[in-house]
Amino acid sequence: MRKLIVLGSLNMDMSIETDRIPMQGETMHGKDFLMNTGGKGGNQAVAAAKANTLTYLIGKVGSDVLGEQVLKDLSQYGVHTDYVHTSKQESTGLAMIIRCNHDNRIVLHAGANYDITIDEVKDSLHNIAKSNDLFLTQLENPYSVVKEALSYAKGLGLTTILNPAPAQKLEDEVYQTLDWIVVNESECEVLSGIYPDEEHHIQALQWFLEKGCNVIITLGEHGSIACTKHEQYRIPANKVETLDTTGAGDTFIGAFCKCLCENQDITDALQYASYAASLTVSRYGAQCAIPTHEETYEYMLKHTL
């Protein structure tokens, strides 16, 4: 069976709800504080592992109580953490999240996520990877490490997927190491200069395709669009009561990778990912909100009958 190897960030998320975004210099009350394990790398790995995919994580935490908690949670969700390293000098990554009007704003303290080295990543990949496995990463680790890791993974014969978040422009040579890129609307705009509103869907998809990789653009409550050399796809989002969008994109990506590992048809994979992500937004938190395969499957059955 193909397995998923994720190189990515591990954070403790401190999340609080507000009625509006505080103004400059203002202190205001929030509500429904929640602390739970997050980080794009961790969340995407957990989404795949909860969906019954053999999942390994390469990352770094601090030698502190938050790092211990992060590792405990990841293991409990079924992620293999043998290649999560511990930093001697940096503390575990932190994300301060403000939830407001069914959306979020996030400030990161990278901490140990920025302390990972390319040698640690290459050694880990050398030990875990078999040709044909999947390699998934984001941009919450140092860009230089992610870039070289993608090239190394490609050289090992892995299928590579990048979620370029937080967004920054990529060089052409990075696109050449990618099989898939998965962006949300704002990431799409930063990378391509095209905001993917309805009338620019095709143009945005085409832009990434011309760079040399397959592309998925997630559109929040409007679902997702995707394109390979052979086909275009459009998947609507499922209607749910939105409580917390944290980790929606991560769940989508982890669930999509599960389906790629199982060599599923792309339409089925996008649909499965969309059902899983809609369950996440109907719950509070990041990793604690991500559904298991059984939950997603049951939800799909209920909505497709």
Ligand code: ATP
């Ligand atoms: P985040 O950064 O909040 O984790 P994102 O911005 O990376 O998410 P989105 O495009 O917001 O990603 O969402 C990813 C997918 O999650 C969407 O394609 C959709 O399938 C699902 N989704 C997001 N928001 C909603 C919603 N309000 N209702 C139903 N499904 C949603």
Ligand code: RIB
């Ligand atoms: O995508 C959501 C994640 O982004 C949060 O869990 C937070 O830790 C940040 O990395």
